[in-house]
Amino acid sequence: MATDFLGRILRSDLPSPADSPELFEGVLTRRVFAFLIDCVIMGAAILVITLLAGILGVFTFGLTWFSIPIIVPLTFIAYYAVTLGSPSRATLGMRAMDIILTPTRSAPLDGWMAMIHVVIFWLSTSILTPFILLIGLVTGRRQLLHDMIVGTLMVRRSPMERHWADHARTGSTI
Known part of the structure; x- marks a missing residue:
C-alpha cells in the first residue's frame, strides 16, 4: 500500500509515471496555460459583476457597493468550486x-x-510563486504543493480516460 508524504493511504489504481508517462507529459506547462485562461475568464466575470454592483448601487442608494470588496474572492472560490467540483x-x-x-x-x-x-x-x-512550479519538477507525478496537501493529482484527460478504461477492463492494480 502506497502513502503520500503525510502518511495517508493512496488509492491503489493511481497511474504511475513509469507505467503511463503519457498521463503526465507536459502537465506543468498545460497547468500554467490553463491558469492563464482561467484568469481571463474570472477577470471578465469580475468585471461584469463589479459593473452590475456599481450600476445597482445607484438604485439601491449605494447598498450593493458594499459587496464590491468581496466580489473577487467569491468569484474565484465559486468558479473553482463549480468547475472543479463538477463531474468533469x-x-x-x-x-x-x-x-x-x-x-x-x-x-x-x-x-x-x-x-x-x-x-x-x-x-x-x-x-511561493514561482517556486510552486519547482516542486512539480521534482515530484514523480508532477504534483504541486497544494495537490499533495489536499490529496489530488493533475493528469492529461484523454490518456487518463484510456488508462481508466484499460484498468476497468483488466481489473489490474497499479
Missing part, C-alpha cells in the same frame, strides 16, 4: 488544455474539496 473535475482552462484533477485518496472530488484546493492553491501561490 476541471475548470474551463483545464478542459481547454486537456487536463483533469483526480483525487489521490478514496475521497471523491466534490465542491468542498475543490474549494479547499483553490484556497490552499492561492495561499501557496501568493507566498
Whole structure:
C-alpha cells in the first residue's frame, strides 16, 4: 500500500509515471496555460459583476457597493468550486488544455474539496510563486504543493480516460 508524504493511504489504481508517462507529459506547462485562461475568464466575470454592483448601487442608494470588496474572492472560490467540483473535475482552462484533477485518496472530488484546493492553491501561490512550479519538477507525478496537501493529482484527460478504461477492463492494480 502506497502513502503520500503525510502518511495517508493512496488509492491503489493511481497511474504511475513509469507505467503511463503519457498521463503526465507536459502537465506543468498545460497547468500554467490553463491558469492563464482561467484568469481571463474570472477577470471578465469580475468585471461584469463589479459593473452590475456599481450600476445597482445607484438604485439601491449605494447598498450593493458594499459587496464590491468581496466580489473577487467569491468569484474565484465559486468558479473553482463549480468547475472543479463538477463531474468533469476541471475548470474551463483545464478542459481547454486537456487536463483533469483526480483525487489521490478514496475521497471523491466534490465542491468542498475543490474549494479547499483553490484556497490552499492561492495561499501557496501568493507566498511561493514561482517556486510552486519547482516542486512539480521534482515530484514523480508532477504534483504541486497544494495537490499533495489536499490529496489530488493533475493528469492529461484523454490518456487518463484510456488508462481508466484499460484498468476497468483488466481489473489490474497499479
